[in-house]
Amino acid sequence: MAVLYRKYRPQSFAEVIGQEHVVQTLTNSLKNANISHAYLFCGPRGSGKTTIARLFAKAVNCLARKATTEGTSPHGAEPCNKCISCEEISAGKSIDLIEIDAASHRGIDDIRELREGIKFAPVSSKYKIFIIDECHQLSKDASNALLKTLEEPPSHAIFILATTEAQKMIPTIVSRCQRFDFKRLQTIEITKKLLHIAKKEGITLNDSAVSIIALNARGSFRDAESILDQCISFAGDKKEITSEDIKSLLGLVEMGQVSGFVEALLKKDTKKCLESINQVLLQGGDLQEFTKTLIFYLRQLLITKIDPDFFGLQNVGLTEKESNLLKEQSAGVSQVELQKITETFIEAENKIKYSPIIQLPLELAVIGLT
Numbered sequence: 482m483a484v485l486y487r488k489y490r491p492q493s494f495a496e497v498i499g500q501e502h503v504v505q506t507l508t509n510s511l512k513n514a515n516i517s518h519a520y521l522f523c524g525p526r527g528s529g530k531t532t533i534a535r536l537f538a539k540a541v542n543c544l545a546r547k548a549t550t551e552g553t554s555p556h557g558a559e560p561c562n563k564c565i566s567c568e569e570i571s572a573g574k575s576i577d578l579i580e581i582d583a584a585s586h587r588g589i590d591d592i593r594e595l596r597e598g599i600k601f602a603p604v605s606s607k608y609k610i611f612i613i614d615e616c617h618q619l620s621k622d623a624s625n626a627l628l629k630t631l632e633e634p635p636s637h638a639i640f641i642l643a644t645t646e647a648q649k650m651i652p653t654i655v656s657r658c659q660r661f662d663f664k665r666l667q668t669i670e671i672t673k674k675l676l677h678i679a680k681k682e683g684i685t686l687n688d689s690a691v692s693i694i695a696l697n698a699r700g701s702f703r704d705a706e707s708i709l710d711q712c713i714s715f716a717g718d719k720k721e722i723t724s725e726d727i728k729s730l731l732g733l734v735e736m737g738q739v740s741g742f743v744e745a746l747l748k749k750d751t752k753k754c755l756e757s758i759n760q761v762l763l764q765g766g767d768l769q770e771f772t773k774t775l776i777f778y779l780r781q782l783l784i785t786k787i788d789p790d791f792f793g794l795q796n797v798g799l800t801e802k803e804s805n806l807l808k809e810q811s812a813g814v815s816q817v818e819l820q821k822i823t824e825t826f827i828e829a830e831n832k833i834k835y836s837p838i839i840q841l842p843l844e845l846a847v848i849g850l851t
Contacts, residue, residue, distance in 0.1 A: 485713075486706040489678055490532055492571065493559050497536070498674055498702070499666040500529050506661070507533070508558035511540055516608075517659045519631050519640040523647040524663025527701025530643040534612045536560065537641065538578050539570045542606040566606055577606040583618045592619070592626040599630060599638050608639050616642040617649040624651050631657045665700030668692075674702065675709055679722075684713055689724040693735055696774065729765060739771070739778045740806055746822070747814055751851040758843050768839050772830040779823040786811040786819055822850060 491497045494504045503522075510516060520537075522530040540546060544564040546557035560567050569575040581595065595611065603609040613619075619627065631640060631654060642658060644650060672695045679686040686709075694712070698705035708731065712722045715730045724735050738761070745753040761771045784791050785807050811819070825846045832842035 484707075485678060485682075485710045486703050489681075489706070491529075491536065492562055494533075494536060494540070495559065497529060497533060499670045500533065500663055503533060503661045503663060507537055511537075511546065511558040516541060516639065518634045518638065519658040520642065521647070521650075521655060521658035521660045522641065522643045522663060523660065524645070525665045525700060526645050527698070527703035527705075528663040528666060529702070530663055531612065531614060534641040534643060535570065535578075538608075538610040538612065538639075539567050541608055541610070541639065542566045542570070542575075542577065569605075575606070577603040577609045578612070579610070580612045580614065582614050584615045587619050587623055589620065589622040589626055592623045592630075596626065596630050599635060602637055607637070609637055610639045610641065612641045612643065614643045615645065616654075617644045617646045621651075624654060628654050628657070666698075666702050667700075668695045671695040671698055671700075671702055671705045675705055678706070678709065682713060683720055684716065685721040687723060689735065689737075690722050690727055693724055693727050696736060696777070697731075697770070731767075736774070736778065736803060739775050740803070740810070742775065743778060743782065743810060746847065746850060747810060749851040751847060754847040754851065755844055758840050758847070762840060768843065769830070769833055772826060772833060772843065776823065776826055776830060779819065779826060781807060782811050782814075783816070783819045783823055786814070786816050825850060 494508055497504050520534075522534060524530055539560040539562075540558060543560040544566055545561045547559040547561055562568075562571065566575070570578055579595075579598070581591070599609065599611070601609075613627075616627075628651065634640065640658075642650075642654070647655065647660075672691050675691050675694060676686060679691075690712075694705055694708045698708065708727075709722075712727055712730060715726060716722050728735060738757070742754060742757045745757065758768070758771075761768055789808055789811070826843075829842040829846040833839060836842050
């Protein structure tokens, strides 16, 4: 059985979520037959860089691209997913689509080999396409060799470079590419897609459970799919995933648990805060995950204090109950105090890694604040 991120990888631009600005530009270039020789996809992991790179590779070599309306057109943008070129790319068997992982092929010899291969015309497609993932990890010599290739590429070659750290790339390579900056996915976008996948898989996923997965994915849809995949395996024949299942399986933290801790913290209830921390451990939770989610929540609280409507406008996937509680909590504390609390727990989170007693940095932070 295929893992979810492969099984539900978008096969058309219409299925891509959260990167509308990238999709619109690329589809327009396909419709207008205005294809560049090099593209640079920058953004956080799990945001769809490699997926869109493969989609673009499929579309640019498709023999019967579909228009946005019914029927086919040579000036359409969507791959047909039926022609031999589309089927080969979907199956990972296309000779004319070469994917290189720069993390493990970062040397000058690897790029020399690429430069030799680029001279040959495509076997059965219009373009030979090279997708270089994590291209910022190329060595200096390899980067300079790639630059030479990007300066004078043959007309049948298209390069798509993907990176999570564009600032580490040499500026001359960046200047020779069309750059696209991918954004971190919003919680609500991840939630909708997870519910869609769960429905397809015949899995019942309640609001609390999907919220925990989406929030802990930290903007990466691939991470969200991996968590859901593990939960489906855990659920087995039950075909139902609850928040309790997720917490016990992965040590993830429910937002209600964090908001309750913050409520006690703001009331200076030292005893309840310490009990909450140790309760996480007793339930088999991951204290570092708890702290990360706590910091995430405190950031939301701080921004809500500054602008109560910010998260409603940004559509980050908070429930109405969570949003109202956030506003209530932020109203009862000063901005300066919230900033101090957030900084204190950021320091505590760093200290957890080296503490002989894992909960001690958090306990000291609580005592210091209350």
